[in-house]
Structures are given as C-alpha cells and as structure tokens.
Amino acid sequence: GENVEQHPSTLSVQEGDSAVIKCTYSDSASNYFPWYKQELGKRPQLIIDIRSNVGEKKDQRIAVTLNKTAKHFSLHITETQPEDSAVYFCAAPLGGKGAQKLVFGQGTRLTINP
C-alpha cells in the first residue's frame, strides 16, 4: 500500500555530533517532502521542506536530501544541541496526481546527550 517509512524510531547522539533520519515513500508522483519537529507537549511544526525539482536544501544546521530514483529523503542535523531533542516526523503526499493526502512517517525520537 501507499505509505511512508521512517528510520530509526529512536536516535541518541552526543552534543556536537550529527544526526541523520531517513524516510522512504511509495508514490513516485510525490513531489513535496516536509519535516516536522515536535517538542514535548507541543504541536508539530515545520522545520524544513524540499520539492522534487532539487536534490538538497539547507537551512543553517539542518539539511534535507532527496533521491527521487530510490524514493527516499533524509534529514541531517549538524552540530547538534540540546534543544534539538524532540520527535521528528517526515511526510509525503500520497495518492497520485491531484488527490494527494499528506502521510506522515512513524516519527524518530532524537535525544542529544550533553
């Protein structure tokens, strides 16, 4: 079926190191790939997104890469800081042209160890 798979489910890194979270999607027509961050007790918020006409996008310490052929995209966080600790969700629009519904991955709980 149409879905978005996200790995790993939990990730623990030392402060200052990099973190990478990966997602795969099933619909080759998907053309928009956002990443959301959810801090404890708060709502998910968009942190970065990428469209299918580019392979990489960066915003300060975060970046997203997209491989359309392999149908996967990744979130990269460099020089991690304690405030990066949160749950991260990827998403992709599934359902073919026109009738797309944004579907979320299962989430990754990122913990930054001081």
Add this chain to the structure above:
Amino acid sequence: GAGVSQSPSNKVTEKGKDVELRCDPISGHTALYWYRQSLGQGLEFLIYFQGNSAPDKSGLPSDRFSAERTGGSVSTLTIQRTQQEDSAVYLCASTGTQRETQYFGPGTRLLVL
C-alpha cells in the same frame, strides 16, 4: 495572522459519554486534517477534508467516530460512547491552496475515565 485553533484544550469525560472537539482552521485554507496522538506515539491519521470533495474517512477507527466540516471552514470531530482507549491528544491541521505545508493546532487532550 491567527493560526489553527482548537477547543477545548482539555476534556475529561466519563466512559460512555459523547464528546465534540472543534477545530478552526486558518482562514482561507481549503484542506483540513484530524489526527490522533497517543502518549509517546506518532500521528494517527483520522480524516481529511479537501474543499467540497467527499472527505477521506479511511483513518476513522470505528463508527463511533465522525467529523463534519461546515461551510468549508470549522470542523467538529465527534466521538460517541467514549472508551478509555480513546484517551489521546487530538490534533487538527489545515493547509492552503498548495495543499502542502500543514499548520497544526495546539490539540485537544482527551481523557476518558
């Protein structure tokens, strides 16, 4: 401008009672989603409204759950005969005409005793 709002922010009810949760999307947003998030879990899709199209109800867990979107704006999620396993945070999100970025409301925390 104003973001997505939800009410109530917290709801405590007794098992077997009906509850109504409200979502006010961002003005002009055509798409509206409802999700359920249990403690420490991911976003469970419930229902999706897009303009005047028939809603996608494929995520509703049982016939006790229903939702309406009146006038293409405000949406109400109704849970009938609540059960303890319905306890969760119910999140609403809306998107604009590009049907891309979702803006989430603060959620309603439901506790069924």
